[in-house]
Amino acid sequence: MEHSRTTHSRLILFTFLHGFIILCMSTPLESATLPSASANASGNETDRVVLLYLKKRITQEPLHEMSSWNDSIHFCSWVGVTCNPSTKRVLILDLSSYKLAGSLPPSIGNLTHLTGINLKNNSF
Ligand SMILES: *[C@@H]1O[C@H](CO)[C@@H](O)[C@H](O)[C@H]1NC(C)=O
Numbered sequence: 816m817e818h819s820r821t822t823h824s825r826l827i828l829f830t831f832l833h834g835f836i837i838l839c840m841s842t843p844l845e846s847a848t849l850p851s852a853s854a855n856a857s858g859n860e861t862d863r864v865v866l867l868y869l870k871k872r873i874t875q876e877p878l879h880e881m882s883s884w885n886d887s888i889h890f891c892s893w894v895g896v897t898c899n900p901s902t903k904r905v906l907i908l909d910l911s912s913y914k915l916a917g918s919l920p921p922s923i924g925n926l927t928h929l930t931g932i933n934l935k936n937n938s939f
Pocket residue numbers: 844859860861862925926927
């Protein structure tokens with residue numbers, strides 16, 4: 816019961832994020848401040864930066880799955896990330912079952928092509 820209630824509140828959060836995405840899309844984004852790390856033109860730099868913010872917010876990851884979230888491989892190959900193969904935009908974020916703890920950055924709303932997110936079995 817407790818579990819389904821938290822799942823429900825995450826659904827609400829996600830609905831909220833969707834609203835946020837729509838808000839973001841209706842305002843110019845060029846003022847966004849991107850950390851100017853090594854830009855790799857394959858895929859969208861915004862997506863990469865948001866994923867790195869997300870990683871930074873994770874305070875516990877006992878299974879060490881997030882070590883694949885590093886710059887030696889493209890973010891579309893990071894564990895739990897599914898991209899559109901042609902646009903290389905993040906479509907699905909599946910972080911279920913990695914027993915992560917942390918908080919979600921508001922900038923997750925900048926993953927404008929995201930269609931699904933699964934945060935089950937974590938404590939965000
Ligand atoms: C990356 O995505 C952002 C919004 O999600 C968009 O404003 C920006 O133009 C995109 N950049 C490229 C290079 O497609």
